[in-house]
Amino acid sequence: MNASEFGPLLVSYDDVAGAARRIQGRAHRTPVLTSETVNKRTGADVFFKCENFQRMGAFKFRGAYNALSQLLPEEKKRGVLAYSSGNHAQAVALAGRLLDIKPVIVMPMDAPQVKVEATKGYGAEVVLYDKHKEDRDAFARKLAGERGLAVIPPFDHPHVVAGQGTAAKELFEEVGKLDYLLVCCGGGGLLSGCAIAAHALSPECKAIGVEPALGDDATRSFKTRTLQSCHNPETIADGARTHSMGKVTFPLVMAYVHDMLTVDDPELLRTMFWLWERMKIVVEPTGALAATALLEGKLSAKGARVGVIISGGNIDLRWAAQQRLASR
Numbered sequence: 001m002n003a004s005e006f007g008p009l010l011v012s013y014d015d016v017a018g019a020a021r022r023i024q025g026r027a028h029r030t031p032v033l034t035s036e037t038v039n040k041r042t043g044a045d046v047f048f049k050c051e052n053f054q055r056m057g058a059f060k061f062r063g064a065y066n067a068l069s070q071l072l073p074e075e076k077k078r079g080v081l082a083y084s085s086g087n088h089a090q091a092v093a094l095a096g097r098l099l100d101i102k103p104v105i106v107m108p109m110d111a112p113q114v115k116v117e118a119t120k121g122y123g124a125e126v127v128l129y130d131k132h133k134e135d136r137d138a139f140a141r142k143l144a145g146e147r148g149l150a151v152i153p154p155f156d157h158p159h160v161v162a163g164q165g166t167a168a169k170e171l172f173e174e175v176g177k178l179d180y181l182l183v184c185c186g187g188g189g190l191l192s193g194c195a196i197a198a199h200a201l202s203p204e205c206k207a208i209g210v211e212p213a214l215g216d217d218a219t220r221s222f223k224t225r226t227l228q229s230c231h232n233p234e235t236i237a238d239g240a241r242t243h244s245m246g247k248v249t250f251p252l253v254m255a256y257v258h259d260m261l262t263v264d265d266p267e268l269l270r271t272m273f274w275l276w277e278r279m280k281i282v283v284e285p286t287g288a289l290a291a292t293a294l295l296e297g298k299l300s301a302k303g304a305r306v307g308v309i310i311s312g313g314n315i316d317l318r319w320a321a322q323q324r325l326a327s328r
């Protein structure tokens with residue numbers, strides 16, 4: 001195992017390749033889209049890896065399936081627990097159903113009813129807790145302890161990171177070497193996995209993470225070379241409202257990522273609608289982070305070959321329409 005001054009590097013390209021074998025035939029090999037309009041606007045050759053078309057609507061299925069499939073037989077029998085009200089919950093629920101492992105998802109009592117229903121729809125048991133009275137981590141750990149469930153974290157786990165990296169592996173296999181790879185960043189699971197794949201498959205490629213300006217903990221961590229956190233950031237990019245990177249992802253980001261960029265919420269909203277209207281793809285705010293950095297000119301990419309990960313497309317259309325009207 002390699003180590004860096006920031007901690008052990010717990011994921012290698014071999015782990016990403018292993019994950020790719022495990023998810024084969026279970027996860028979708030998502031399409032790579034190109035657009036003449038985008039190429040003209042940026043002066044670059046741009047390739048969008050569209051994880052909004054992944055099963056359950058986001059890349060998170062890759063990591064969840066990779067992690068669940070490597071549990072020990074006794075763990076599989078007892079079941080798994082995840083705490084999330086977002087895409088990770090649905091990813092663990094679906095992976096559990098496919099692998100015949102019982103998923104238990106812990107959500108706050110005020111989670112949107114549509115999310116609770118969607119998660120139940122994948123066959124999970126949803127356990128609600130009162131976030132004003134109980135600490136989420138303590139509640140989840142207690143429940144997992146009582147029932148002997150394996151806790152599957154949303155990003156800070158080597159098997160989750162390796163699974164997320166398969167998105168970039170597929171992109172390089174399809175389009176060849178790139179100069180830049182832009183990846184959105186919450187807790188850094190997708191970013192670190194994809195940066196590991198870039199390092200192995202296109203060694204000159206610069207992997208760049210993109211965060212919302214209102215939740216820029218990873219960018220500050222990267223620049224100061226010390227793990228930083230954010231308290232409940234209020235960005236519309238709900239998949240990137242994480243407090244900080246973790247013990248697994250922070251050293252990997254420091255080792256494999258070239259730079260970090262931020263975009264603000266109005267830029268994000270503009271890009272999200274641009275992707276809908278011009279490229280005909282439904283993308284959620286967090287899913288549009290990487291594309292926003294490129295389309296809003298945060299990176300000068302003239303003449304370069306650029307990969308952009310579109311990470312997910314789960315969005316409430318009524319909410320989006322309201323945002324659109326409010327921004328006019």
Ligand SMILES: *Cc1c(COP(=O)(O)O)cnc(C)c1O
Nearest residue numbers: 087186187188189190239311312
């Ligand atoms: C979870 C999520 C992210 C952030 O992923 P991390 O691995 O936590 O950095 C980005 N986009 C979408 C759509 C997500 O669901």
